[in-house]
Amino acid sequence: xxxxxxxxxxxxxxxxxxxxxxxxxxxxxxxxxxxxxxxxxxxxxxxxxxxxxxxxxxxxxxxxxxxxxxxxxxxxxxxxxxxxxxxxxxxxxxxxxxxxxxxxxxxxxxxxxxxxxxxxxxxxxxxxxxxxxxxxxxxxxxxxxxxxxxxxxxxxxxxxxxxxxxxxxxxxxxxxxxxxxxxxxxxxxxxxxxxxxxxxxxxxxxxxxxxxxxxxxxxxxxxxxxxxxxxxxxxxxxxxxxxxxxxxxxxxxxxxxxxxxxxxxxxxxxxxxxxxxxxxxxxxxxxxxxxxxxxxxxxxxxxxxxxxxxxxxxxxxxxxxxxxxxxxxxxxxxxxxxxxxxxxxxxxxxxxxxxxxxxxxxxxxxxxxxxxxxxxxxxxxxxxxxxxxxxxxxxxxxxxxxxxxxxxxxxxxxxxxxxxxxxxxxxxxxxxxxxxxxxxxxxxxxxxxxx
Amino acid sequence: xxxxxxxxxxxxxxxxxxxxxxxxxxxxxxxxxxxxxxxxxxxxxxxxxxxxxxxxxxxxxxxxxxxxxxxxxxxxxxxxxxxxxxxxxxxxxxxxxxxxxxxxxxxxxxxxxxxxxxxxxxxxxxxxxxxxxxxxxxxxxxxxxxxxxxxxxxxxxxxxxxxxxxxxxxxxxxxxxxxxxxxxxxxxxxxxxxxxxxxxxxxxxxxxxxxxxxxxxxxxxxxxxxxxxxxxxxxxxxxxxxxxxxxxxxxxxxxxxxxxxxxxxxxxxxxxxxxxxxxxxxxxxxxxxxxxxxxxxxxxxxxxxxxxxxxxxxxxxxxxxxxxxxxxxxxxxxxxxxxxxxxxxxxxxxxxxxxxxxxxxxxxxxxxxxxxxxxxxxxxxxxxxxxxxxxxxxxxxxxxxxxxxx
Numbered sequence: 001x002x003x004x005x006x007x008x009x010x011x012x013x014x015x016x017x018x019x020x021x022x023x024x025x026x027x028x029x030x031x032x033x034x035x036x037x038x039x040x041x042x043x044x045x046x047x048x049x050x051x052x053x054x055x056x057x058x059x060x061x062x063x064x065x066x067x068x069x070x071x072x073x074x075x076x077x078x079x080x081x082x083x084x085x086x087x088x089x090x091x092x093x094x095x096x097x098x099x100x101x102x103x104x105x106x107x108x109x110x111x112x113x114x115x116x117x118x119x120x121x122x123x124x125x126x127x128x129x130x131x132x133x134x135x136x137x138x139x140x141x142x143x144x145x146x147x148x149x150x151x152x153x154x155x156x157x158x159x160x161x162x163x164x165x166x167x168x169x170x171x172x173x174x175x176x177x178x179x180x181x182x183x184x185x186x187x188x189x190x191x192x193x194x195x196x197x198x199x200x201x202x203x204x205x206x207x208x209x210x211x212x213x214x215x216x217x218x219x220x221x222x223x224x225x226x227x228x229x230x231x232x233x234x235x236x237x238x239x240x241x242x243x244x245x246x247x248x249x250x251x252x253x254x255x256x257x258x259x260x261x262x263x264x265x266x267x268x269x270x271x272x273x274x275x276x277x278x279x280x281x282x283x284x285x286x287x288x289x290x291x292x293x294x295x296x297x298x299x300x301x302x303x304x305x306x307x308x309x310x311x312x313x314x315x316x317x318x319x320x321x322x323x324x325x326x327x328x329x330x331x332x333x334x335x336x337x338x339x340x341x342x343x344x345x346x347x348x349x350x351x352x353x354x355x356x357x358x359x360x361x362x363x364x365x366x367x368x369x370x371x372x373x374x375x376x377x378x379x380x381x382x383x384x385x386x387x388x389x390x391x392x393x394x395x396x397x398x399x400x401x402x403x404x405x406x407x408x409x410x411x412x413x414x415x416x417x418x419x420x421x422x423x424x425x426x427x428x429x430x431x432x433x434x435x436x437x438x439x440x441x442x443x444x445x446x447x448x449x450x451x
Numbered sequence: 452x453x454x455x456x457x458x459x460x461x462x463x464x465x466x467x468x469x470x471x472x473x474x475x476x477x478x479x480x481x482x483x484x485x486x487x488x489x490x491x492x493x494x495x496x497x498x499x500x501x502x503x504x505x506x507x508x509x510x511x512x513x514x515x516x517x518x519x520x521x522x523x524x525x526x527x528x529x530x531x532x533x534x535x536x537x538x539x540x541x542x543x544x545x546x547x548x549x550x551x552x553x554x555x556x557x558x559x560x561x562x563x564x565x566x567x568x569x570x571x572x573x574x575x576x577x578x579x580x581x582x583x584x585x586x587x588x589x590x591x592x593x594x595x596x597x598x599x600x601x602x603x604x605x606x607x608x609x610x611x612x613x614x615x616x617x618x619x620x621x622x623x624x625x626x627x628x629x630x631x632x633x634x635x636x637x638x639x640x641x642x643x644x645x646x647x648x649x650x651x652x653x654x655x656x657x658x659x660x661x662x663x664x665x666x667x668x669x670x671x672x673x674x675x676x677x678x679x680x681x682x683x684x685x686x687x688x689x690x691x692x693x694x695x696x697x698x699x700x701x702x703x704x705x706x707x708x709x710x711x712x713x714x715x716x717x718x719x720x721x722x723x724x725x726x727x728x729x730x731x732x733x734x735x736x737x738x739x740x741x742x743x744x745x746x747x748x749x750x751x752x753x754x755x756x757x758x759x760x761x762x763x764x765x766x767x768x769x770x771x772x773x774x775x776x777x778x779x780x781x782x783x784x785x786x787x788x789x790x791x792x793x794x795x796x797x798x799x800x801x802x803x804x805x806x807x808x809x810x811x812x813x814x815x816x817x818x819x820x821x822x823x824x825x826x827x828x829x830x831x832x833x834x835x836x837x838x839x840x841x842x843x844x845x846x847x848x849x850x851x852x853x854x855x856x857x
Contacts, residue, residue: 266563329512349512350511350529355518
């Protein structure tokens with residue numbers, strides 16, 4: 001009898017690992033802190049280097065998760081503690097209250113229409129609003145609503161309204177309109193304990209906060225965006241329905257600049273290269289060219305790292321077919337024109353050795369990625385950049401310092417989707433060996449490479 | 452005979468053509484790169500001289516873009532660093548950029564590699580001082596042991612000089628000239644002054660030669676000669692704006708206190724030089740003026756000098772601003788010598804007025820030894836930027852044909 005495997009994080013890497021394990025007949029717990037699986041990839045519009053639509057690749061995989069009987073989803077949950085050893089981990093999990101009975105919820109969305117409370121939508125990075133009861137995104141799996149207790153009028157009423165209500169319960173609209181009576185205002189957090197053979201960490205990463213880099217004025221200037229924000233902007237499911245519009249005047253920009261290595265390869269912030277930004281910027285520049293007619297797209301770079309399969313051809317295509325300008329030089333500061341809210345960038349064109357300044361309507365920062373580390377796992381070694389340390393980066397690239405715990409995706413190092421997916425499959429087979437009770441033979445230990 | 456004449460005409464024509472070709476326009480500097488010498492070991496030397504992080508620079512151009520000078524001058528810090536990385540000695544020698552830099556520290560703060568471009572510029576200056584000195588003698592002062600030994604030897608030399616010339620000392624009342632004879636101090640000063648002066652002129656001429664030899668277009672970027680009048684006009688404009696008032700320094704830095712301290716250091720130094728010279732010239736020419744005038748200038752300048760040195764020593768000790776973070780041994784020596792020259796000179800004057808004979812003589816002896824050290828090492832230390840910079844500015848402005856910075 002195979003023991004189950006826990007996968008922390010249900011991004012593309014976690015999904016792929018879950019599917020592979022399920023296919024091998026292993027029970028899988030797929031856990032995520034968000035109410036839907038999908039992770040960062042769900043927020044992307046297109047993928048490089050083929051310009052395939054990200055949702056079109058991801059959604060079938062997400063739907064496939066639901067087909068397998070041996071995959072159990074633990075949505076809106078967090079790991080509290082991990083004890084034990086390889087083959088026998090005991091994991092305590094805290095399931096946050098959803099305030100909605102997911103067995104009854106059909107995802108019809110009536111409650112969302114009627115909810116009076118609006119808050120910034122974190123899926124769209126605050127570019128538009130969602131309701132206090134929400135489904136994370138339209139293609140969400142499972143497509144169920146949750147109530148954001150912090151912003152709900154009923155669960156956490158603002159003090160002034162509470163005073164006027166004089167003890168009566170406020171709002172409660174969703175309960176009234178719900179056709180299946182799925183709303184549970186008295187929902188409490190639940191704790192469960194799992195016994196698993198192996199754990200796969202697929203927690204991914206977050207965009208590095210560019211407000212720490214004051215010279216680019218992110219947060220201060222309206223038309224400075226991060227990669228992920230731009231990605232939502234061009235996405236058809238995004239806040240503007242796929243139109244690239246500036247925050248300041250809701251007009252299409254005529255000149256857009258991408259700035260590479262914002263916070264990465266920068267000794268003041270992060271030492272490492274974030275690996276995907278060169279290609280992501282190239283892709284976004286192409287998307288901008290496709291979305292806005294006659295837009296001028298410029299990428300400021302120091303080195304273009306197009307090392308993957310078909311990546312270099314993609315960059316060449318961007319230059320020749322789409323006419324995207326690549327300028328070698330780091331933008332050192334950005335100033336905002338007070339009236340037009342256009343952005344003046346200062347840089348040295350290192351091919352001409354000249355100080356230049358140029359005005360852009362929009363600036364997109366290729367911000368670094370920082371890993372999400374599950375701090376609750378004791379003894380998990382990290383490397384100097386804050387990623388999870390690999391046992392052997394050459395011959396055992398998915399194992400962590402703890403036997404039986406594997407790491408895939410951005411939690412291990414900055415990488416792109418193809419690399420994350422291949423790691424996921426690698427970790428799945430390793431976890432499967434443990435789950436089926438086989439003695440683990442680590443190639444790295446016995447693998448002598450002499451003749 | 453005709454044959455020889457024809458040959459001469461031919462050779463003259465060839466020389467003329469070659470000369471004309473050298474002044475042809477339209478050729479870029481990079482074409483000149485074909486025949487530059489390169490010496491990769493220069494990298495180690497720059498690292499040793501304080502440009503520790505020159506190898507980690509990835510040539511992004513942030514330093515050029517943030518540099519306040521880039522607005523006025525067509526210079527590129529990044530390029531200067533690249534020359535070092537590639538070991539292009541000719542280009543390093545002809546590069547004026549390190550002399551134009553005012554160490555405002557903006558590049559240090561915005562460098563993504565934390566390579567401290569400003570410190571690399573300082574290392575380049577030291578390198579230039581060494582290579583431009585006669586027989587590369589300055590390298591002694593850029594080695595901790597050499598610096599210490601040479602300072603001790605110089606001090607001992609001065610001490611023995613004083614002991615050798617010491618007259619019948621009058622200890623009942625202060626009579627400086629009974630301690631060190633009048634002629635000795637003035638003649639020694641004159642000789643030292645001439646040595647320093649020759650060294651400085653030689654260095655400036657070398658800088659001129661290197662700068663000129665770099666550009667295939669000839670000395671002037673646009674190929675038009677600029678007359679003596681323009682040279683003089685620019686020279687005096689620089690003398691007033693950049694040496695006396697240091698407008699660009701103020702503009703570059705934005706830190707009023709550093710500007711004031713630097714200016715007071717400059718005027719303290721200059722004022723002391725002037726007051727000493729007045730004393731000497733007056734005595735030489737036989738005109739009698741009251742000793743109080745040069746002494747008054749001396750006192751005021753001394754206060755300025757001490758203020759300026761204290762500010763810089765304090766900042767360099769605190770190291771909390773990127774531009775004051777790293778101080779090279781020779782810089783410390785120059786700064787501390789300046790400070791103690793100011794202090795001992797001041798105390799000497801006080802003791803003279805208090806009529807403390809022994810104290811005066813001891814302090815004065817110390818003062819003379821320190822001044823001797825300072826003057827000998829001046830052409831090989833940071834002091835030289837006071838002369839290199841104005842001329843670098845002059846050459847650069849003449850090359851471009853006037854730089855406007857209102």
